[in-house]
Amino acid sequence: MEVLVYLVPLALSLGLLGLGAFLWSLKTGQYDDLDGAAWRAIMDDDQLPPAAAQKKAPPPQTP
Amino acid sequence: MTESDMTETPDLTHFVERFDDGRARLNLAVEGMTCAACMFEIEGGLGALPNVTNARANLTSGRVAIEWQADGVDPVAVVGRLRDLGYKAYPYDARRMESEEQQEARFLLRCLGVAAFAAMNVMLLSVSVWSGNVSDITPEQRDFFHWLSALIALPAVAYAGQPFFRSATRAVLAGRLNMDVPITLGVVLALALSVFETLHHAEHAYFDSAVMLLAFLLAGRWLDQNMRRRTRAVAANLAALKAETAVKFISADEISEVPVAAIRPGDLVLVRPGERIAVDGEVEDGRSEIDQSLVTGETAHVSAERGTLVYAGTLNVNGTLRVRVGAADRGTLLDEVTRLLDHAVEARSHYVRLAERAARLYAPVVHLTAIVTMLGWVALGATWHDAVVTAIAVLIITCPCALGLAIPAVQVVASGALFRAGVLLASGDAIERLASVDTVVFDKTGTLTLPEPELVDAGRVSPETLALAGRLALASRHPLAAAIARAAGATAPLDDASEEPGQGVSAIVDGDDGLVREVRLGRPSWCGAEAEATRVAAADPEASVIVFRDGAAVTVFSVRQRLREDATAVLAGLRARGLAVELLSGDREAAVGHVARQLGVTEVRAAATPADKIARIEALRAAGRKVLMVGDGINDAPALAAADVSLSPVTAAHLTQSASDAVFLGDRLQPVAAALDITRRARRIMHENLWLAVVYNAIAVPVAIAGLATPLVAAVAMSGSSMLVILNALRAKPRSAGGDPGLASGRPRTI
Structure with a gap:
């Protein structure tokens, strides 16, 4: 049962990693526009509008 | 030079948000952004403007945020660019209220994330313990797993339980009982008991039940909040799209189009023929006829000249007027409407939601059962320890997990169906109130008739x-x-x-x-x-x-004024459903009588003042009727607020829309009938869900009282009943997707 010494912290840290990822995605506004995000995913990169192609700045928050 | 020749530039600086680092942001509500292609077109088109650092469209809320550096961009150019692309855009005043709602939504989601993380990990440990209990787990290993569960569950509950703890504290301090009181009590007792049992190396701990309960309930809470936020965003967009602007004199012969919010008393505004007057005030110069039908319901025009008081929402028919904006000298009619409105809104807040009524019944019964269980076991000779453990197990298993989801889940599905039918809800409990309606009172002008002649x-x-x-x-x-x-x-x-x-x-x-x-x-x-x-x-x-x-x-x-195309059919349909239909109008007797005969309505009141309208609604309510008021005029606003529930067409005056529970889109009256059908169905399913929760308790509580509710039984019962309730809620969606007035791809097209 010594294996628990590795497995339990491993399981917990994986879980925390998931939680961290969720909180990060929430903070960066990825849940603000669920309809639009679905379409952004299938947009071809070479057809990106100039604004989206040039700029890597974080998105402004749309109220 | 005549007034209509003057150049006018809209002034949007009022809406530009400025940040300390020199950035500026403008939020716009965009009409016609209905698809992904529009979204990319708008972002591309705006991004190509010089100095714009970012343009981001939000397809869900129908808004665009544009950011630029310093004073590099004229907001008018942004709106002009959108117009060139074929979209009408209006500045949207991002009010504080809404950002608070956004904060709350994010907080609920964070809580849900934490609770879901804890539930999954604690359940992982619990399943190990349960399978170990029937095989070869040692007491030391079990204690280790229990302590590990406590390590995860206690901080998680302390964080994710906040929405419930706060609400329960508020309720108890106010001397009330709401659903959050038994939830809080159940969760806290479950954790306390589990820690106590772990200290005594016992076989069972309820950490998993406590966190799972919170995760399910937070999901329900978030769904509920999300629905309200979404419908309110749509309503706020509609308000912005109505473009409440006025043409103001900024000097003797220079005019500028400014948002109404930026108009101050004493300003002089220009009202041209065919324009709606955006402000209350006194005519300074000019001669015209005014159509007050939106305000009073009266369709005959009144003449206006120097000294006449004019009201916001009325239509200037044929002459150009210069109006001095007044604040103190507000029209007697509007003052009266505002006073009646305040009064009626206060009375409305006494409505008790279905969930609250269930909680009032539920909380005392649960607490009493737990106490009786404890005393019963002691009387039968059990130790105090065993009796308390059993009583707490009763509290945990009766915790209203399914109950917390029963109503929000139905509300989400029903509001989605209403949205597709062209009805936008402004308040969540309007669904319940719409479902119980037995009398429908219609205004005539603009409601039964189309707003434009x-x-x-x-x-x-x-x-x-x-x-x-x-x-x-x-x-x-x-x-x-x-x-x-x-x-x-x-x-x-x-x-x-x-x-x-x-x-x-x-x-x-x-x-x-x-x-x-x-x-x-x-x-x-x-x-x-x-x-x-x-x-x-x-x-x-x-x-x-x-x-x-x-x-x-x-x-x-x-x-x-022509009747809405389907008015006769819809009214006949309402009567066929057993509803009483009445007509209550501020217009002349002759005009109202004609419409009433056409529609076959016998209960008719014409030339009604706002006070008359309220009196009629209150008389109906005093007679025990549940009244739905449908109206669009400013004179209807108090009556809308006084009724049990109210609807107004999207063309209604701003004040009127904010007094009503829901807004319907399009030129047809069908959404009114659809709203009643969908909400009745939804209420039936809400009741079914509550009964499902009762049946679940009827089975689970005896098991718990008998002392057989192990954590495993609690977990299975809890998730099983929650799934059942959610699946049942999905039935609130109408089977046929019929009735699509003015809606494309589930969002408003014509506004």
């Missing part, structure tokens, strides 16, 4: 004449001319048409025979056709007449 007898006139009259009508902003232009479907205005203020429009056209002739559209006296006009007007006293003169030929058009 229509040409009555287009078929009687030759298509060529109508087409020519329509093209000429495009030169005028007069509502009667606009009706003719719409009926003719005219798009190309005549060259060199000129408007004679207060009289009509005229132009010179080339005839087929090579001769030029004058065409006129306007007042009968100006077109020399008073005799014909009087004859036509006598035949239909409610209609307004406008004359078209082409050389020597004269055509009299009669224009009137």
